[in-house]
Amino acid sequence: MQNYLEFNFKITPLQPWNEILMAELIEIGFDSFTEEIHGILGYIQTELFHEDQLKALSIFENENVKIEYSYEEMPNINWNEEWEKNFSPINIDDKVLIRAEFHESVPGMHEIIIQPKMSFGTGHHPTTHLMIQQMMDIDFTGKKVLDMGCGTSVLAIYAKQQGAGDTKAIDIDEWSVENSKENAARNSVELDIEQGTAENLGKENYDIILANINRNILISDIPTYVSVLNEGGKLLLSGLCFFDVDDILEVCKESGLTLKKKLQREEWVSLLLEK
Numbered sequence: 577m578q579n580y581l582e583f584n585f586k587i588t589p590l591q592p593w594n595e596i597l598m599a600e601l602i603e604i605g606f607d608s609f610t611e612e613i614h615g616i617l618g619y620i621q622t623e624l625f626h627e628d629q630l631k632a633l634s635i636f637e638n639e640n641v642k643i644e645y646s647y648e649e650m651p652n653i654n655w656n657e658e659w660e661k662n663f664s665p666i667n668i669d670d671k672v673l674i675r676a677e678f679h680e681s682v683p684g685m686h687e688i689i690i691q692p693k694m695s696f697g698t699g700h701h702p703t704t705h706l707m708i709q710q711m712m713d714i715d716f717t718g719k720k721v722l723d724m725g726c727g728t729s730v731l732a733i734y735a736k737q738q739g740a741g742d743t744k745a746i747d748i749d750e751w752s753v754e755n756s757k758e759n760a761a762r763n764s765v766e767l768d769i770e771q772g773t774a775e776n777l778g779k780e781n782y783d784i785i786l787a788n789i790n791r792n793i794l795i796s797d798i799p800t801y802v803s804v805l806n807e808g809g810k811l812l813l814s815g816l817c818f819f820d821v822d823d824i825l826e827v828c829k830e831s832g833l834t835l836k837k838k839l840q841r842e843e844w845v846s847l848l849l850e851k
């Protein structure tokens with residue numbers, strides 16, 4: 577059981593700043609939202625919250641928008657049950673369906689079964705969707721794959737289902753590691769799952785690296801990812817908003833990567849790069 581804070585943000589004017597605020601909040605650890613008439617409610621694990629980090633968000637310095645907020649500690653809730661109730665299947669181009677065991681299966685679609693638990697915030701759906709969309713066009717056969725920030729390991733599972741060879745899944749969060757182990761078993765795939773960060777890398781090289789995390793982590797960790805990516809290998813990124821793309825591409829270019837494909841969904845972007 578993890579403790580959560582509920583933030584009540586009043587935003588004037590609401591549009592488009594509600595979307596931009598949510599994107600910035602996700603980057604500092606908020607993992608779900610409810611949209612209200614005058615703003616948004618946002619939720620973050622108590623242990624992840626630092627007031628300084630919130631106040632440093634660029635949106636608070638923007639003269640075109642006024643944001644007021646208050647917050648309170650939430651009563652202890654079983655978030656696994658809450659998220660399970662709110663988790664709906666994700667349909668990617670009528671080809672791939674990410675669903676929980678309790679959802680109906682859809683004939684003709686490739687399925688990935690996950691138990692969302694705490695490692696799957698509802699705000700992350702568009703980025704997961706974009707990553708799978710990019711992955712549908714990549715040949716994974718026999719490739720050595722790394723899924724950084726694996727969450728439920730949905731991407732690592734899909735890579736294995738597409739014929740990937742040894743696949744490693746790493747997440748900083750112990751809940752995600754536990755959940756990934758269950759999901760790998762659920763989909764009958766073998767993953768090497770580890771709790772950690774880019775600091776754990778260095779011993780092995782990969783043909784394809786998947787990293788759906790967030791702007792700041794990616795900016796700091798892309799050079800490490802590239803150091804363990806084989807020549808000609810692919811790096812697939814998401815967790816980015818359209819306004820983060822220039823900063824990310826600068827780091828990618830400095831690290832010797834070439835942009836091959838960019839996809840956008842709502843304000844979210846995914847980039848396919850090659851070494």
Ligand SMILES: C[S@@+](CC[C@H](N)C(=O)[O-])C[C@H]1O[C@@H](n2cnc3c(N)ncnc32)[C@H](O)[C@@H]1O
Pocket residue numbers: 695700703704707724725726727728729730731746747748749752772773774788789790793815
């Ligand atoms: C947006 S979710 C992506 C989950 C999944 N890969 C997907 O595409 O649906 C980002 C994940 O990255 C993890 N994470 C955050 N910072 C990290 C870091 N520095 N290293 C590894 N994982 C991290 C979070 O715990 C979370 O599970």
